[in-house]
Amino acid sequence: MNRLSTFALAASLSAALGGTAIAQDAGGDAMAATEKCYGVALAGANDCAAGPGTTCAGTSTIDYQGNAWKVVPAGTCETMEVEGDRMGSLEPLDRDLPTAS
Known part of the structure; x- marks a missing residue:
């Protein structure tokens, strides 16, 4: 893999995992309410x-x-x-x- 591919993969994983964390926080807030x-x-x-x-x-x-x-x-x-x-x-x-x- 070249550096650009590695960077693109890392950025994609980071975005996906960040979105999951945000979704879990929103669900937690809904349950707290x-x-x-x-x-x-x-x-x-x-x-x-x-x-x-x-x-x-x-x-x-x-x-x-x-x-x-x-x-x-x-x-x-x-x-x-x-x-x-x-x-x-x-x-x-x-x-x-x-x-x-």
Whole structure:
């Protein structure tokens, strides 16, 4: 490889890796602007981890299930009110849980 080819390859790699770092920062900022909010998801509309017996997204079986969460904008969870004067929580709740079969 001549010097020009080596320089062009190095510049291309640098640009590609720099773009990846910028994309990761943007994704990190987006995640920092959100929080998990328990007890606000409708049945089958949770984002993940709805307690024992469930695997991930869409597995909650009860509206506003206390151990199921949705991703919401940061700072809004504890102000979210759902039916029956219930509020969202940053921690799993011991309410509206499916009965063991």
